[in-house]
Amino acid sequence: MWRNLTRIFVPAQTQRNLISAAAHWRLCATMNTELEPKLYCPPSGVRGMTSLDKDAFTQTITVPALQVPTGVLNKVVKSLKKSTIQRPGVPKIVQDKEGNADFRLVLLDPHRVSSISSLSEAEAEALRAFGVSEELQDYEVKLTYDNLKSEEVLEAVLPQGQDVTSGFSRVGHIAHMNLRDHQLPFKNLIGQVIMDKNPGVTCVVNKTNIIDSTYRNFCMDVLAGEENMVAKVKENGVRYEFDFSRVYWNPRLSTEHQRVVQLFKRGDAVFDVFAGVGPFAVPAARLGANIWANDLNPESYKWLQHNCKLNKVESKVQTFNLDGRAFIQGPLKQELCTLLKGETSVHVVMNLPALALEFLDAFRGLLQLEPACEQNLPTVHCYAFSKEDDPAADVVLRASRSLGFPLENQCSVHFVRNVAPNKDMMCIRFRIPKEVLFCRNEEKTEPTEEPAPKRQKCDKSTDST
Numbered sequence: 001m002w003r004n005l006t007r008i009f010v011p012a013q014t015q016r017n018l019i020s021a022a023a024h025w026r027l028c029a030t031m032n033t034e035l036e037p038k039l040y041c042p043p044s045g046v047r048g049m050t051s052l053d054k055d056a057f058t059q060t061i062t063v064p065a066l067q068v069p070t071g072v073l074n075k076v077v078k079s080l081k082k083s084t085i086q087r088p089g090v091p092k093i094v095q096d097k098e099g100n101a102d103f104r105l106v107l108l109d110p111h112r113v114s115s116i117s118s119l120s121e122a123e124a125e126a127l128r129a130f131g132v133s134e135e136l137q138d139y140e141v142k143l144t145y146d147n148l149k150s151e152e153v154l155e156a157v158l159p160q161g162q163d164v165t166s167g168f169s170r171v172g173h174i175a176h177m178n179l180r181d182h183q184l185p186f187k188n189l190i191g192q193v194i195m196d197k198n199p200g201v202t203c204v205v206n207k208t209n210i211i212d213s214t215y216r217n218f219c220m221d222v223l224a225g226e227e228n229m230v231a232k233v234k235e236n237g238v239r240y241e242f243d244f245s246r247v248y249w250n251p252r253l254s255t256e257h258q259r260v261v262q263l264f265k266r267g268d269a270v271f272d273v274f275a276g277v278g279p280f281a282v283p284a285a286r287l288g289a290n291i292w293a294n295d296l297n298p299e300s301y302k303w304l305q306h307n308c309k310l311n312k313v314e315s316k317v318q319t320f321n322l323d324g325r326a327f328i329q330g331p332l333k334q335e336l337c338t339l340l341k342g343e344t345s346v347h348v349v350m351n352l353p354a355l356a357l358e359f360l361d362a363f364r365g366l367l368q369l370e371p372a373c374e375q376n377l378p379t380v381h382c383y384a385f386s387k388e389d390d391p392a393a394d395v396v397l398r399a400s401r402s403l404g405f406p407l408e409n410q411c412s413v414h415f416v417r418n419v420a421p422n423k424d425m426m427c428i429r430f431r432i433p434k435e436v437l438f439c440r441n442e443e444k445t446e447p448t449e450e451p452a453p454k455r456q457k458c459d460k461s462t463d464s465t
C-alpha cells in the first residue's frame with residue numbers, strides 16, 4: 001500500500017527532533033486508520049516548549065502524487081480539486097522527479113488518498129480521459145512551522161488532554177485572548193503563534209480576569225508583538241479609533257448596536273448615557289439623529305469626540321463627561337423640557353449592563369415641576385445582565401422596582417447574547433410612564449411587596465414594539 005512506502009529524510013541539524021518526528025509520524029499514520037487523520041502532527045519533541053523554536057516543527061512527510069502531462073495539467077487539477085493537497089504554503093503542482101519537462105507531479109491529500117481506489121469514480125474517469133497514469137508516486141514534502149495551522153502547533157505544544165483554545169477576538173491589529181490557567185506558562189508562545197498565523201495581527205494581548213469595574217475596560221497583558229494599543233476598527237461601515245487598553249470595546253456587540261440604531265430616524269433625539277467611544281452615538285448621528293452622548297471615563301470621552309470628528313458628525317453630537325445620573329438629571333432633563341413640547345421622538349440608550357437598571361430611578365420625578373404630558377415620552381433602551389431562569393421576567397421586575405412603577409405589559413425585552421454560562425445580556429425597552437417622569441416627591445412610591453416574577457415574553461430576534 002502506498003502508505004507503507006513512507007520514509008522520513010532527516011536533515012543533520014534537526015536530527016534529534018526528526019528522529020522523534022519519525023516515531024511520531026508513524027504513530028500518527030497508525031492512528032489515521034481509525035481516528036481523525038493526524039498526518040500533519042508536528043514532532044512530539046515540541047511538547048512542553050515555552051519559547052517558540054520554529055525549527056523544531058520541521059519534518060518530512062510522504063504524500064501521494066500523480067504524474068500528469070503538462071498539456072492537461074490545469075484540467076486535471078480542476079477535476080481532482082477535492083483530492084489535491086490543501087496545506088498553507090505547500091504547492092499542489094511540483095516538478096517531475098526526473099526533471100521531465102513534459103510532466104508535472106500533482107500532489108494529493110494523504111488524508112483522502114491512500115491508494116488510487118480512494119479517488120471517486122468521476123475523478124478516475126477524468127484521469128482516464130486525460131490520459132493520466134493511475135500509478136501513485138511517493139513525493140516527499142518538507143513541512144515546516146509555516147505549513148502548520150495555529151491549532152496544530154498549539155495542540156502539539158500544550159499538555160496533552162487539556163483544552164487548547166486558540167480562539168481570540170480581533171480588534172483592529174489586536175488579537176485579544178482569554179487564556180485559562182493551564183495555558184499561562186505558554187502564554188508568550190501562544191501569542192507568537194496567533195500573530196504568526198493571522199495576517200494583520202501585530203499585537204496579542206491576554207485579558208486578565210480583573211475588569212475595571214467603573215469603566216468596563218480590562219487589564220491587558222501583552223503576549224506578543226508591538227505595544228501599540230490604539231486600534232482602528234470598522235463596525236457596520238463606521239470607523240472608530242480608540243486605545244483598547246483604556247476604554248470599553250466589544251466586537252460582539254456590533255449586531256446589537258445596529259439593531260438599536262435602526263430604530264432611530266432622522267431628526268430623533270438620542271441620549272446615550274453610557275456612550276463609550278460612540279458605537280450607538282456615531283452611527284445614529286450619521287443617520288441624521290441629534291445626539292447627546294456621555295461617558296464618565298475621560299479616555300472614552302476623548303475617543304468619543306475623536307470618532308465624531310473622524311466620521312464628520314461632530315455638529316450632530318454633543319458630548320459630556322459626567323456620571324450617568326448627573327447626565328440624566330442635568331443635560332438630559334434640560335433638553336427634555338423643550339423636546340416634550342415638540343414632535344421629536346426621544347430615545348435614551350443605557351448600555352452598562354451590570355448597573356444600568358439602578359440608574360432608572362433617576363427618572364422618577366425628573367420633570368416634577370413641568371406640566372405633565374403624554375406625548376413623546378422618551379423610549380428607554382436599557383441593558384442588564386441576568387442569571388435567572390427567566391431573564392426577561394427578572395429584568396422587567398428589576399426595572400419596575402428601580403422606576404417605582406410596574407412595567408409588565410408595557411415593555412419589550414430583547415435577548416442580546418449569552419455572556420457566560422447562565423448569564424445573559426438583555427435589553428429592556430419601554431416608554432417612561434408619565435406617572436414616573438412627572439411624579440411629585442411626595443408621590444414617589446417604592447413597590448412595597450416583591451411581586452413574584454411573571455413569565456415575560458422575550459423577543460429573541462426582532463423586536464417589533
Ligand SMILES: C[S@@+](CC[C@H](N)C(=O)[O-])C[C@H]1O[C@@H](n2cnc3c(N)ncnc32)[C@H](O)[C@@H]1O
Nearest residue numbers: 214215248274275276295296297323324351352
Ligand atoms: C459597557 S460599556 C458600553 C459602551 C458603549 N455604549 C458600547 O455599546 O460599546 C459602558 C460604558 O459606561 C461607562 N460608565 C461606567 N460607569 C459610568 C457612570 N457611572 N456614568 C457614566 N458612564 C459610565 C464606561 O466608561 C463604559 O464606556
